[in-house]
Amino acid sequence: MSLDPQIQIFINHLRAERGLSANTIDAYSNDLNQLSSMLLASTKAKEISWSKVNEPTLETIIIELKNAYYSDTSIARKLASLKSFFRFLHEENIVHSNPAEKLKVRRPTRTLPNSLSEQDIVRILNASSKRSGLEGYRDRAMFEVTYAAGLRVSEVVGPQGLQQSSLNLDDGWIRVTGKGSKERLAPVYPGIIELLRFYLNEIRPNLLARSKKSRRLTSALFVNSQGSSMTRQGYWLILKKTAAREGLEGKLSPHTFRHSFATHLLNGGASLRHVQNLLGHANISTTQIYTHLTDSQVREAFNKAHPRA
Numbered sequence: 515m516s517l518d519p520q521i522q523i524f525i526n527h528l529r530a531e532r533g534l535s536a537n538t539i540d541a542y543s544n545d546l547n548q549l550s551s552m553l554l555a556s557t558k559a560k561e562i563s564w565s566k567v568n569e570p571t572l573e574t575i576i577i578e579l580k581n582a583y584y585s586d587t588s589i590a591r592k593l594a595s596l597k598s599f600f601r602f603l604h605e606e607n608i609v610h611s612n613p614a615e616k617l618k619v620r621r622p623t624r625t626l627p628n629s630l631s632e633q634d635i636v637r638i639l640n641a642s643s644k645r646s647g648l649e650g651y652r653d654r655a656m657f658e659v660t661y662a663a664g665l666r667v668s669e670v671v672g673p674q675g676l677q678q679s680s681l682n683l684d685d686g687w688i689r690v691t692g693k694g695s696k697e698r699l700a701p702v703y704p705g706i707i708e709l710l711r712f713y714l715n716e717i718r719p720n721l722l723a724r725s726k727k728s729r730r731l732t733s734a735l736f737v738n739s740q741g742s743s744m745t746r747q748g749y750w751l752i753l754k755k756t757a758a759r760e761g762l763e764g765k766l767s768p769h770t771f772r773h774s775f776a777t778h779l780l781n782g783g784a785s786l787r788h789v790q791n792l793l794g795h796a797n798i799s800t801t802q803i804y805t806h807l808t809d810s811q812v813r814e815a816f817n818k819a820h821p822r823a
Contacts, residue, residue, distance in 0.1 A: 520564055521546045524602050535693050536673050545595035549575060564603055569613045572596065576617065593617055629773040634762060635661060638753075641760045648717050649739060653752055655706075655713040656736050656744070657771065663688060663700035664775030664793050667768035671744040676735040678714070683707045692794040700792065776804045 517525065525543055528534045534542075552575050553562055579589050593614065600612040630638070639661070642653035660670050668674055674691045681688055686707055687699045702710075722731055725741030734743035750768055757766040772793070779789050790801040 517543065517547055518550045518562055520562075520603065520608065521550060521599065524599050527602060533695050535668070535695060537668055538693065541591070542595050542598070545592045546599055549592060549596055552578060564600075565609045567609075567613055569616065572614055572617055628767075628770055629777040630762070630766065630770055632774075632778055634760075635771075635774055635778075637760050638756060638762065638766065642752075642756050644759075645756070648720055649752075651713060651717045652721065652736065653756065655709050655717075656749070657753070657756075658706050658709055659688070659702065660768070661771040661775055662702045662706045663690065664772050664779075665690060665700070666692070666772060667746050667749055671734070671736050671749050672746050675744070677733050678735055679733070680735065681710065681714075683711060690794065693796075696794065696796075698791070698794045773804070776801070780804055 525539060528539050528542060550562055553567065553571070556571070556574065576589060576593065579592065597614045600609065600614045603609045604612045639654060639657055642657050643650055645653055656670065659665070660667070669690050669692055670676055674695070676688065680690070686701055688702055690698050690700050692698060718737060721737045721739065722741045724739065725731060732743040736744040738744050738748050753766065753768055754763060757763040776789050776793060786798060786801055786805065789804065790798045793801060795801045
């Protein structure tokens with residue numbers, strides 16, 4: 515289904531003027547497309563007159579989402595998209611007021627991110643190397659750099675993923691494009707530098723050689739078995755199979771590397787501010803959730819050090 519004309523204008527605004535990432539724009543598009551479909555179904559109209567949409571109508575939509583067993587987190591995200599959209603319409607004088615402004619849903623409980631122990635991270639990395647052929651070397655380099663720099667999967671592969679030009683191996687840095695197309699420099703340790711050099715010189719050219727001659731060679735750092743740019747779905751499938759070989763499939767997702775990176779740094783004594791910068795979080799409150807994961811270490815240190823513990 516094509517987007518409503520006003521929604522399309524809003525999406526173009528997000529892309530051109532606010533510079534949001536492709537993933538964020540897709541989320542806005544999907545949410546608003548779904549909500550507009552629900553509005554059309556409820557009014558039995560062929561098109562939406564946004565100036566006539568009122569608060570009770572939107573409350574009915576929220577109730578429908580709850581009855582459809584959407585989680586509080588999903589509903590909160592959809593409502594945030596709706597509020598931003600109506601705020602834009604109000605600023606453009608398309609509607610006289612924002613009917614979504616006062617709408618609220620129960621604040622979703624923030625769940626602690628899943629992370630692996632340092633030993634399990636090593637198990638996953640070693641397991642990736644056991645895959646035969648060129649792919650085993652690529653998988654190890656791909657997973658290792660994700661954990662080494664605490665990257666989101668979208669910062670490793672896909673449209674905003676790492677390129678060959680992202681690497682400065684001589685100085686030990688990689689340039690990362692994060693949310694909102696914001697760039698940051700991430701340091702990497704010597705072991706990953708040598709691994710990436712081997713991948714660049716020996717593995718990637720041979721994978722690219724499998725690409726069809728009519729196809730333009732990709733500049734993406736990580737490529738699939740056909741010599742094309744690795745996708746997020748491809749990354750997840752490879753990780754899932756690797757984790758299954760180690761019996762860790764229920765505990766692991768691409769984001770687990772990032773969570774583990776943050777947790778291990780805090781456990782090792784890194785400051786919250788430094789971890790915030792390394793993760794590319796705009797707000798330190800986002801980083802603070804990881805402090806809950808290190809509470810066991812604090813308790814253990816207290817029990818060992820306090821004379822009355």
